[in-house]
Amino acid sequence: MAIRPPNGARPTENDRMPQPRSAAGRFVGLSAPALAIAYVVLTAGPVLLASFNGGPQGATVFPLLARTAGVAALAMFLMQFVTSGRFETISGRIGLDRTMGFHRLAAVGALGMLGLHIVFFLVRAGESGVAAMTRRLLGYLLRADLFTGVIATLLAVLLILTGKYLRGRLLPYQGWRLGHGAMAVALVLLGLHHAFTNARFMADPLGASALLVIALVALASLLVVYVLRPVHAFRSGFTVASARALSPSIAELVLTTNTPERFSFAAGQFAWLTIGRRHTVTDNPFSIASAPSDLPQLRFLIRNAGDMSGSASNIAPGTRVGVDGPHGSFTLREAGDGPVLLLAGGIGIAPVLSLVRTLAATGDPRPVRLIAGARSAADHVVRTEIEDLMAGHDFRAIFLTDMDDEAGCEKGTCDAGHLARIVDGLDPAAVTAFICGPPAMMETAVGLLVEAGVPPGRIVMERFDFDAGDDAVCRMVRRRFISVMALVYGATFAVALTAAL
Ligand SMILES: Cc1cc2nc3c(=O)[nH]c(=O)nc-3n(C[C@H](O)[C@H](O)[C@H](O)COP(=O)(O)OP(=O)(O)OC[C@H]3O[C@@H](n4cnc5c(N)ncnc54)[C@H](O)[C@@H]3O)c2cc1C
Structure with a gap:
């Protein structure tokens, strides 16, 4: 992977929080x-x-x-x-x-x-x-x-x-x-x-x-x-730098451009990708897994979910890619000054990695906690990278899998016990929680966080199914x-x- 290592990356203006506007001074939306x-x-x-x-x-x-x-x-x-x-x-x-x-x-x-x-x-x-x-x-x-x-x-x-x-x-x-x-x-x-x-x-x-x-x-x-x-989307001039399989079900796609000044984003945002074609209505949304300081490269982690995503690891280097973005509010701009709690299920680790890379690149002093779940240890494709990035940081993580006897992982899905352990010593009312994963996992996590004392307004979510949430916070807003x-x-x-x- 050709993304610049965080230690060598200089923090950019884009990485500093809070950001009233997104990276390129773009208006971030109405209240x-x-x-x-x-x-x-x-x-x-x-x-x-x-x-x-x-x-x-x-x-x-x-x-x-x-x-x-x-x-x-x-x-x-x-x-x-x-x-x-x-x-x-x-x-x-x-x-x-x-x-x-x-x-x-x-x-x-x-x-x-x-x-x-x-x-x-x-x-x-x-x-x-x-x-x-x-x-x-x-x-x-x-x-x-x-x-x-x-x-x-x-x-x-x-x-x-x-x-x-x-x-x-x-x-x-x-x-x-x-x-x-x-x-x-x-x-x-x-x-x-x-x-x-x-x-x-x-x-x-x-x-x-x-x-x-x-x-x-x-x-x-x-x-x-x-x-x-x-x-x-094609004006920013992105082409495929590399594409490879990281596990049997997850691919990594790295794009690069000669005109990086035409694209900017905040860590945790996503883009609609159009691979190799123009004027299409078949674009797909993917979270950017790299940090703004990794530009001119953009990195994506893609789970095999169908036709396009299933062939992501075979896309030829040099293929033109339309990048429509950035979109989304899963960004550190939503966080307060307190600890950052990251909850990722499966490929939900992609925007979480972007946040981690940015927290590391900017030397952010906030405590960071992570609970990441995956089917197997092999599906924790960026675990080592995250642990390396967070070395020396106030950081603790629990890695969960569905299987028994997986090296260094605990078995099961995120529950109240995991949450209590990971926020131990932190004031839950000061925590900002970022959740990204399968809908059922997200709904459970929101309930657990609210019970643990995290204010609903400090729970930030990104759903990968382009749909409405049905958790406690979404229901309250709906009512x-x-x-x-x-x-x-x-x-x-x-x-x-x-x-x-
Ligand atoms: C905001 C957001 C960020 C995402 N980030 C990532 C990521 O970082 N990594 C990752 O692996 N996946 C991510 N996804 C999911 C990803 O977009 C779909 O898995 C992908 O589009 C599937 O495309 P396909 O052609 O391979 O599958 P298809 O065979 O076309 O569809 C399989 C399933 O994927 C979903 N899907 C397909 N197209 C879309 C679409 N245009 N919009 C929303 N859902 C779609 C549907 O649920 C569909 O049933 C994200 C989705 C959203 C909404």
């Missing part, structure tokens, strides 16, 4: 309250703006509420393009798992709003029995002018069901990803057609313009992710967000009604 306000303004905005002009023009309460819900649902679906986890402005500070958790939650919220749109149209004062509503529903389904709205609704249901139950199952992941994106584009195009050809709401210039602005934001986000980024949203949309409906009636 959670700022994002929540932006989301609410954009999705409730069209209805509220129309309300200033007399409301979404419903003759009576229910059609009015139906129009309000329909416009809010469309705005929410449009915003799904922006919250897809590809924008640092959104996920840079709150983290990818919370962004994806929000993306999922907002999709269900948008579907619920769409449901309200339909139900409110079915209800009529004095005539709202099941039979009357069913008759009305069939009538709507058969109306030619509502065809695009009906198809958009079916697509919305399909999109959410396949997003929840088919992702990574039955279909190859990349096929699912393409289908998910294509269905989302079709859904919003049909929804916009339905809105602009049917809804009387669109007669209101303020509300209609606001909805168009959101549509343009969604379109711009697609262009950025699928046109600009793939082109830009809070649902309450805020319910309050905001309740108020939006009330304003629309008051303005119109």
Whole structure:
């Protein structure tokens, strides 16, 4: 491996903490309250703006509420393009798992709003029995002018069901990803057609313009992710320096560039890699395992999980690689001045290694503790490297494996006993914990850390499945967000009604 040894590496500005901005002075993202306000303004905005002009023009309460819900649902679906986890402005500070958790939650919220749109149209004062509503529903389904709205609704249901139950199952992941994106584009195009050809709401210039602005934001986000980024990813000029197998299931990929000034990152971040092709929608996210001071080289540890990752050790030196990044908030910028506790499961050791290399390269005085789990001792592919890097540092580690009799490793998965031993002598309230590993391991670890007295706000996570977390901290954030949203949309409906009636 050609990465420069940490002892010879000079600490760079990038390595110093805390960093209000990422390495190249890049803006690291909006805070959670700022994002929540932006989301609410954009999705409730069209209805509220129309309300200033007399409301979404419903003759009576229910059609009015139906129009309000329909416009809010469309705005929410449009915003799904922006919250897809590809924008640092959104996920840079709150983290990818919370962004994806929000993306999922907002999709269900948008579907619920769409449901309200339909139900409110079915209800009529004095005539709202099941039979009357069913008759009305069939009538709507058969109306030619509502065809695009009906198809958009079916697509919305399909999109959410396949997003929840088919992702990574039955279909190859990349096929699912393409289908998910294509269905989302079709859904919003049909929804916009339905809105602009049917809804009387669109007669209101303020509300209609606001909805168009959101549509343009969604379109711009697609262009950025699928046109600009793939082109830009090759501008940093990375090619493969070496690729090799470190164990039967883990490969190491080292990239290098002649123009390192075009790429910078903070330790622990990840990048989307496109190997050897341009303009692709089949890029894969991988954490950078090296430290910023290792540039112009970037190193990745890749577990065999499928087609691309399974052939990583065979990629020929010199192959061009598109690097879209850096992304992610698994960085030391999130840590306080207290001890750093690192919990890694399997290939979750990759971003942890980047943190360790940086702590070593900068001579960081904070105590560092590590619990790393792997299937076997052979899968602890960077154990010696970490122990060498941390020699002389206030450092303790426990290496766990699934097998018995593995030299220097303990058997089992991380439990309360391991945690108690590793934080022994430290103040848990001052610890910042970084967790990266399989979802189940992460969820267990969060519970153990909270029980051990580590504040939830000091637990930093990186999930490798590009999905929402389901641990105690994520659930708490989700509950809070649902309450805020319910309050905001309740108020939006009330304003629309008051303005119109
Ligand atoms: C933020 C982040 C950082 C990651 N860092 C690392 C790392 O350092 N080392 C490592 O080995 N793995 C990492 N992964 C996981 C890695 O991206 C997938 O294992 C890899 O993309 C599999 O690609 P494939 O073509 O070989 O597999 P496929 O056969 O295409 O898929 C196998 C499985 O990999 C996952 N996957 C595939 N493509 C993607 C994608 N575009 N986004 C998210 N998940 C995908 C899915 O769960 C899928 O079921 C990371 C994932 C994320 C989200």
